[in-house]
Amino acid sequence: MAISPPQNRLWWNEPIERVEIGWVVVAFLWGLFMFFFMIAWHFIGGQNLSTETYRITPAAYEQKVATFAEKYQVSEESGVPVVRPPVGEDVFILARLWEWWPLLELKKGQSYRIHLSSIDWQHGFSLQPVNINISVHPGYEQIITLTPTEAGDFGIACNEYCGIGHHMMTGRIRVVE
Amino acid sequence: MTAIDVSHSGLAAARAAFRTCRFTGLKVDIAAQRLIMANAVAAVVFLAVGGLMGLLVALTRWPAVHLLPSEWFYLVLTGHGANVLLFWIIFFEIAILYFASAVLLGSRIATPKIAWAAFVLMVAGAIMTNVAVFQGDSSVMFTSYPPMQASPHFYLGLIIFAVGALIGVGIFFATLVVAHGERTYEGSIPLVTFGALTAAIIAVFTLASGAIILVPTWLWSLGLVAEIDPLMYKVVWWGMGHSSQQINVAAHVSVWYAIGALTIGAKPLSEKVSRTAFLLYILFLQLASAHHLLADPGMSATWKIVNTSYLMYLAVLGSLIHGLTVPGALEAAQRRNGYTKGAFEWLRKAPWGNPAFSGMFLSLVMFGFIGGISGVVLGTEQLNLLMHNTIYVPGHFHGTVVAGTTLAFMAMTYYVLPLIFQRDVIWPKLARWQPYLFGMGAGGISLFMMGAGTLGVPRRHWDITLTDAMHPFDLPSGGFLMMGLNGLAAVIAAAGGILYILITVGTVLWGKRLDKGEAPLTFPLHKQAATVAEYGSHATVKLPGTIILVSVFFLSFVLYYFVNWKYLSEIWLLR
Ligand code: HEM
Ligand SMILES: [Cu+2]
Ligand SMILES: [Cu+2]
Numbered sequence: 001m002a003i004s005p006p007q008n009r010l011w012w013n014e015p016i017e018r019v020e021i022g023w024v025v026v027a028f029l030w031g032l033f034m035f036f037f038m039i040a041w042h043f044i045g046g047q048n049l050s051t052e053t054y055r056i057t058p059a060a061y062e063q064k065v066a067t068f069a070e071k072y073q074v075s076e077e078s079g080v081p082v083v084r085p086p087v088g089e090d091v092f093i094l095a096r097l098w099e100w101w102p103l104l105e106l107k108k109g110q111s112y113r114i115h116l117s118s119i120d121w122q123h124g125f126s127l128q129p130v131n132i133n134i135s136v137h138p139g140y141e142q143i144i145t146l147t148p149t150e151a152g153d154f155g156i157a158c159n160e161y162c163g164i165g166h167h168m169m170t171g172r173i174r175v176v177e
Numbered sequence: 178m179t180a181i182d183v184s185h186s187g188l189a190a191a192r193a194a195f196r197t198c199r200f201t202g203l204k205v206d207i208a209a210q211r212l213i214m215a216n217a218v219a220a221v222v223f224l225a226v227g228g229l230m231g232l233l234v235a236l237t238r239w240p241a242v243h244l245l246p247s248e249w250f251y252l253v254l255t256g257h258g259a260n261v262l263l264f265w266i267i268f269f270e271i272a273i274l275y276f277a278s279a280v281l282l283g284s285r286i287a288t289p290k291i292a293w294a295a296f297v298l299m300v301a302g303a304i305m306t307n308v309a310v311f312q313g314d315s316s317v318m319f320t321s322y323p324p325m326q327a328s329p330h331f332y333l334g335l336i337i338f339a340v341g342a343l344i345g346v347g348i349f350f351a352t353l354v355v356a357h358g359e360r361t362y363e364g365s366i367p368l369v370t371f372g373a374l375t376a377a378i379i380a381v382f383t384l385a386s387g388a389i390i391l392v393p394t395w396l397w398s399l400g401l402v403a404e405i406d407p408l409m410y411k412v413v414w415w416g417m418g419h420s421s422q423q424i425n426v427a428a429h430v431s432v433w434y435a436i437g438a439l440t441i442g443a444k445p446l447s448e449k450v451s452r453t454a455f456l457l458y459i460l461f462l463q464l465a466s467a468h469h470l471l472a473d474p475g476m477s478a479t480w481k482i483v484n485t486s487y488l489m490y491l492a493v494l495g496s497l498i499h500g501l502t503v504p505g506a507l508e509a510a511q512r513r514n515g516y517t518k519g520a521f522e523w524l525r526k527a528p529w530g531n532p533a534f535s536g537m538f539l540s541l542v543m544f545g546f547i548g549g550i551s552g553v554v555l556g557t558e559q560l561n562l563l564m565h566n567t568i569y570v571p572g573h574f575h576g577t578v579v580a581g582t583t584l585a586f587m588a589m590t591y592y593v594l595p596l597i598f599q600r601d602v603i604w605p606k607l608a609r610w611q612p613y614l615f616g617m618g619a620g621g622i623s624l625f626m627m628g629a630g631t632l633g634v635p636r637r638h639w640d641i642t643l644t645d646a647m648h649p650f651d652l653p654s655g656g657f658l659m660m661g662l663n664g665l666a667a668v669i670a671a672a673g674g675i676l677y678i679l680i681t682v683g684t685v686l687w688g689k690r691l692d693k694g695e696a697p698l699t700f701p702l703h704k705q706a707a708t709v710a711e712y713g714s715h716a717t718v719k720l721p722g723t724i725i726l727v728s729v730f731f732l733s734f735v736l737y738y739f740v741n742w743k744y745l746s747e748i749w750l751l752r
Contacts, residue, residue, distance in 0.1 A: 002367060002368040002369050002434035002435060002437065002438040002443065002444060002445055002506070003281055003367050003368075003369050003434075003435050003438045003439070004281075004367050005362050005363055005364045005365055005366060005367050006364060006365055006367070006368070006448045007364075008448075009363075009364040009365070011365065011447075011448035011449060012448075012449050014447050014448065014449055015447075016447050016449060016450055017446050017447060017450075017505075019501070019505065019720055019723070019724060020446055020447060020450045020498075020501065020502065020505070023497070023498070023501045023727060024450070024494075024498060026731070027494050027497035027498065028494055030490075030497075030731075030734075030735075031486075031490030031491065031493060031494050031497075032490075034486065034490055034553070034557065034738070035482070035486045035490055037742075038482045038485075038486070038557060038558045038559065039482060041558075041559050041742075042478065045559065045745075045746065046746065046750045046751070046752070047559055047562065047745050047746065047748060047749075047750065047751045047752075048478070048559055048751065048752050049471075049472065049558075049559070049562055049751065050751075050752055051474070051475070051476060051477055051478055053474040053475045077648075078647060078648070080647070080648075099647055099648075103648065111750070116474075120324070121322075121324055121325050122322050122324075122325075122407055124565075124566045124635070126566065126567070126633065126635055127749075128633040128650070128652060129632075129633055129652070129653055130748050130749055131563050131564075131567070131631075131632075131633045131748065132562055132563075132748060132749060132751065133472055133562060133563070133564065133565040133566055133567060134472045134562070134565070135470075135472050135473040135474070135565070135566070136474075137407045137408055137473065137474060137475075138324060138407060139406070139407065139408075140408060140474045140475055141474075142474035142475075144751060144752070145751070145752045146749060146750070146751055147749060147750035147751070148749050149748075149749050149750060150749075153650070155643075155648070155650030155651075155652075157633075157635050157638075157643070157652075158635070159565075159566035159567060159635035159636060159637075159638065160322075160566055161251070161317075161318050161636075161637040162325070163325065164247060164248060164251065164316075166251075166637070166638065166639070167247065167638050167639040167640040167641075167643070167645070167646070168640075168643075168645045168646045168647065169646065170643055170646040170647060170648045170649065170650065171648060172648045172650070
């Protein structure tokens with residue numbers, strides 16, 4: 001009985017049922033498979049989150065993004081610059097209460113080094129409807145290399161709770177052919 | 178409320194009063210009984226408060242209803258997480274620890290006065306945090322990620338609560354020592370106590386991590402510490418937050434075994450395998466903090482892979498083993514009870530009208546199929562990108578901690594009431610339906626939130642129409658549909674939850690007293706519930722039903738796992 005002491009005091013000498021052994025082996029092998037599959041995906045897969053990260057002060061990051069936006073701005077929408085960086089150029093996205101800044105225009109099939117950091121609280125970069133979700137911290141600048149594979153307008157929502165304006169925090173990436 | 182049938186003490190050192198349970202023959206320490214009652218009552222109160230908040234949250238996230246204004250939504254969501262995940266679950270777990278030590282071992286509880294002090298601390302802490310939340314300037318979610326800051330007493334309440342809980346865990350260890358020293362039992366501790374021991378050991382690690390991170394955060398909120406690094410906070414906080422989920426798993430798996438024994442006389446197939454499975458939890462779950470940092474900067478891929486998989490999925494292996502040994506033990510017992518036809522007579526003829534059994538079985542199935550599978554997928558390094566911080570995450574953990582843990586604890590309540598409170602369960606017809614109602618609702622909210630998250634709906638989000646946003650865009654309409662269905666399921670879950678509260682409170686106040694007279698239980702125990710029997714499955718080693726169930730589970734797992742890789746392979750390239 002599970003609620004009384006095992007009757008056989010030497011329970012560790014009991015034989016184990018065959019079905020138990022069988023399942024332990026299957027489950028263990030499946031665990032191993034899943035473990036090695038994560039490693040394998042770093043070699044065979046096209047979607048791995050880069051871990052390239054630098055420490056940076058919010059003020060310094062804000063400055064970098066402003067310089068970037070000024071340099072490649074092509075137009076403006078509701079007071080926010082629309083920025084079209086040349087292919088291969090580093091791209092900066094700034095998270096703050098409560099927007100993803102600036103708006104971006106990228107080319108389909110081209111790779112960009114995208115920098116992400118926050119200048120206040122934590123935010124959640126959530127690119128939709130692609131469904132790529134990355135945490136963004138203040139004080140840490142993360143760089144991911146992103147290659148859009150489809151054209152169109154893609155929204156960025158915030159999915160890390162960041163205060164009362166959390167549900168108003170958005171941004172946009174437009175991908176052109 | 179308590180009758181003292183037998184009043185003696187094993188040793189002069191122990192002046193404890195005992196009674197003998199006329200249903201199980203267990204010797205029950207009256208002091209332990211009172212402590213179990215107090216902790217169970219507190220648990221139910223916080224479930225009532227927190228559950229109501231859950232309903233309000235779900236109704237707000239139902240696009241067609243959108244009940245609360247935004248400030249209230251975030252406030253209530255913070256309160257919901259704290260009250261149910263921390264206060265309800267941990268109070269109930271303390272009750273389980275006292276039960277699994279003092280009652281199952283027939284021992285006196287160690288230092289009841291200190292146990293009461295622990296209880297008072299926990300209540301005081303929980304109230305303090307609730308006050309902070311309701312004052313309105315601590316809507317930081319129960320995770321309270323810096324640099325967002327709550328009032329100092331929000332953190333202080335949590336710290337006091339954790340200290341109380343830690344003392345409670347200490348009482349459990351001390352009681353094991355007392356029982357061992359006073360030889361109140363023979364041989365090894367029962368499997369259920371062993372499972373509780375696992376939970377307690379994990380709890381020490383967990384509560385320590387909690388203190389390490391919450392104390393400096395509290396000082397920071399007082400202005401005494403200049404800065405809390407947001408990444409470091411997350412690593413240590415989740416050392417508490419995730420590991421504490423393994424306490425829940427160890428506790429509810431113990432409850433599954435206990436209910437199996439009480440309702441159909443189930444025994445572990447082999448003690449060795451079941452105990453080793455518990456041991457795997459202790460050895461490997463400390464690593465799981467990584468589950469919450471897979472999409473964060475600053476950690477190497479190696480660190481993520483090793484930690485998120487608990488070193489090659491060895492803690493998951495523990496759960497997978499229980500996934501076979503629990504239904505296997507049930508099947509073996511039912512076959513011994515005479516239900517031997519075909520692969521599934523044992524299951525068809527199980528006591529489905531007994532809410533303890535039905536609740537336990539639903540908890541077992543939903544924890545495995547919904548909470549377990551989604552947890553492994555979500556915790557896979559690359560797949561996490563697809564769902565991180567979407568409402569898939571709450572979907573996953575309502576599968577573990579609501580459909581799994583909460584439902585198991587509810588099921589256990591149907592025996593805590595008669596055996597500890599000594600009151601017969603009232604409204605048996607309604608009680609019979611309660612686990613189905615709550616289970617359906619809990620399974621529903623889990624699945625629909627997972628569905629919505631797969632479509633990109635963010636978590637902790639007041640307005641997915643994004644109408645007030647600076648750059649509005651449309652989330653997929655399927656996501657809105659899922660959130661509507663989630664609202665419906667939430668209403669069903671809430672109905673089941675309210676029914677549970679009414680039955681529990683009603684029974685405690687007005688249930689027929691069982692300490693006087695010979696009245697039988699409305700939901701009877703198996704005749705062998707506590708008598709010692711041959712361990713193991715005897716001759717009933719053929720468990721075709723369990724093998725089929727486990728195969729279906731395994732196939733679903735593999736299929737769902739690869740579907741997600743397929744989905745991942747189709748998104749933008751990322752390196
Ligand atoms: C009537 C039952 C319940 C309903 C309808 C319900 C519903 C919900 C909903 C809709 C969310 C919000 C998701 C979001 O917006 O991000 C949520 C969050 C949550 N629920 Fe529940 N829930 C219930 C019971 C429980 C129970 C029993 C537990 C724990 C044992 C629990 C633990 C949580 C936690 C930890 C969160 C996350 C809060 C956060 O994001 O900070 N819920 N629940
Ligand atoms: Cu944000
Ligand atoms: Cu946000």
